[in-house]
Amino acid sequence: MTVHSLRRLLTCSVAIGAVVLGALLSGLSHADNTPKNATAEAPNVTASDLDRVFRRSTLQIATPDARLHQFNVWIADDDQRRARGLMFIRELRADDGMLFIYPQPHPVSMWMKNTYVSLDMLFVAADGKVLRVVEKTKPLSLDTIQSGGPALGVVELPAGTAARLKISAGAQVMHPAFSAGR
Structure with missing residues (x-):
C-alpha cells in the first residue's frame, strides 16, 4: 500500500468515525436530556x-x-x-x-x-x-x-x-x- 493510499484510507476512516461518533453522541444527549415528566412530548403508545x-x-x-x-x-x-x-x-x-x-x-x-x-x-x-x-x-x-x-x-x-x-x-x-x- 502506498503512502498516498494509506493517507486516503486513514482520512476516510477518521471521517466515518466522526460521523458515527457524532450520531451516537447526539442520540445519547437527546436521551439523557429528556425531561423526566415530559408527558406532552412523549409518544402515546397503544x-x-x-x-x-x-x-x-x-x-x-x-x-x-x-x-x-x-x-x-x-x-x-x-x-x-x-x-x-x-x-x-x-x-x-x-x-x-x-x-x-x-x-x-x-x-x-x-x-x-x-x-x-x-x-x-x-x-x-x-x-x-x-x-x-x-x-x-x-x-x-x-x-x-x-x-x-x-x-x-x-x-x-x-x-x-x-x-x-x-x-x-x-x-x-x-x-x-x-x-x-x-
Whole structure:
C-alpha cells in the first residue's frame, strides 16, 4: 500500500468515525436530556402499536392458593425488544402484560425509564418458578430493580395484579419459554 493510499484510507476512516461518533453522541444527549415528566412530548403508545413490534402469546400463572390465572403478553425476546419493553404505554388491560425472555438465566436488572404506568414485575427462573415479585414500580424511575437471582424471564403486569391475585415468590409461570411450561 502506498503512502498516498494509506493517507486516503486513514482520512476516510477518521471521517466515518466522526460521523458515527457524532450520531451516537447526539442520540445519547437527546436521551439523557429528556425531561423526566415530559408527558406532552412523549409518544402515546397503544396496544395496537405494541402488536406491530412484538408477537403475542399467552401464559398462565399458578398461585400457591391453587388458582390459575391467564394473561395475554407481548414477547420481548431480543435485545431491541427487551430495551423497548413497555416504554411510552399509558394503560394496560388487567389481563395484559409483557414477557421478557433472555437467552440464558442470569441476574436481571430492570428500570422504569420512559414507562408511564406502574407495573408489578415477576422475576422468573428457568423452571418457571417466580423468584421475586416487585410490586407497584414507580413510573419513569431510573432506580434499578434487581431479580435477586438468575432469571430467564421477567413478567410485567399492571400494578396491583400480584396482590389482587396473590402472586408471590414460588408461583409457577407456565409458558413454553420455561422448562416447566414445555
